[in-house]
Amino acid sequence: MxxxxxxxxxxxxxxxxxxxxxxxxxxxxxxxxxxxxxxxxxxxxxxxxxxxxxxxxxxxxxxxxxxxxxxxxxxxxxxxxxxxxxxxxxxxxxxxxxxxxxxxxxxxxxxxxxxxxxxxxxxxxxxxxxxxVAEQRIPEIEDISPRAILEWGIVPGQELESFMRWRKWFYDIDNRAAQETGYMLTKVMSLVLGGQYHSAKTSPIRRMGYTGGTHRSVDCIAGRTAYDFKARMTDAPSRRARLEDELAFARDCFTSGFKPILLVLKEDDPELS
Structure with a gap:
């Protein structure tokens, strides 16, 4: 325009x-x-x-x-x-x-x-x-029928197919909601902090241990401070994500001349307050 x-x-x-x-x-x-x-x-x-x-x-x-x-x-x-x-x-x-x-x-x-x-x-x-929400399709029974081997008898047989379909649909929608919320919060928080999101293509932070000078995407860079936003902190059984990547983030930022900050968003536990 x-x-x-x-x-x-x-x-x-x-x-x-x-x-x-x-x-x-x-x-x-x-x-x-x-x-x-x-x-x-x-x-x-x-x-x-x-x-x-x-x-x-x-x-x-x-x-x-x-x-x-x-x-x-x-x-x-x-x-x-x-x-x-x-x-x-x-x-x-x-x-x-x-x-x-x-x-x-x-x-x-x-x-x-x-x-x-x-x-x-x-x-x-x-x-x-x-x-x-408007376009998410109801899953085909072929996609989820193997689960009936585990679930038969937990829900009456005549209701099991419908139950599994709707549960999968709600799961898919909820997963997309969490994904879109994460993207939205990353952008808004970057603006609040006076910084900007950087893809691997524009990021000044290099991944250590990679050949060819590979760079890593960063949720927010403001000045010489780099932020990584997380909704929660958990570990992954594969060790290919979560805590291991958070540790790598701090190392990569430090060696690239940036101060790393891991910002974790989590609701307060009422039992701890």
Missing amino acids: AQRRDRRLSPQQGKMLTRASKLGGPVDLGGVRLSDLEMVGLLQVLKTDLEKSYDQNGRLEKPSSSTGYFSMGLDAFTDPGAVRDVAEALLREDRSYLVTALVQACEEIPDFMSAFEALCEIHKRRLKFRRI
Whole structure:
């Protein structure tokens, strides 16, 4: 889109805006693309919420009690309604309104660009997951029938097939939910820390013990600090992942001149508090 190359945006802001607008490959292959209409709606919601959180001197006050984005449905920015109507009117008046409003918000609100990219990431992941739920097929009995050897008699025979099918479907959906949540949190946390995710292709951290200078992907690099995010800490029987890779991460970062931080997210155990 033409506005992605608008000279009012710095090169970094232009790249962030492009990243914010898309997720994955083409839409017909599972990717997600946000229209200017959707992005203007998201920008307006975020700007309104953040403006309530700062005083006239730009100091952060108590966060707004407004539920903002999460009080709306996923289609609030595309279906007819107040949010879409406002966004459409703004774009009719100024086709480059997205850039105009974004530049103004970045000047008025600290770190607005990062907050906007994070909100777009959340919205894209939610849109993608809704499509996953709609398109996830019920498993064929041939895929799961061998399990009946173990499960026969635990559930009445006439109910076992249905039970196994639905359980597998729920498992598949839950697994995809965990996967998409992990990707989303990695992106949002990277933005919060002021850093950026790096694939193996762009990463400055080398894998030790590999020939050919192979680099490793890193969840977030901010300055000379490298972060690895984990939802929990467990070991794998194969020793090919989990704890062994966490140890390798620390070693690779140190030898590449970065400070490694392993950030583990886990709910507090009420019995330990």
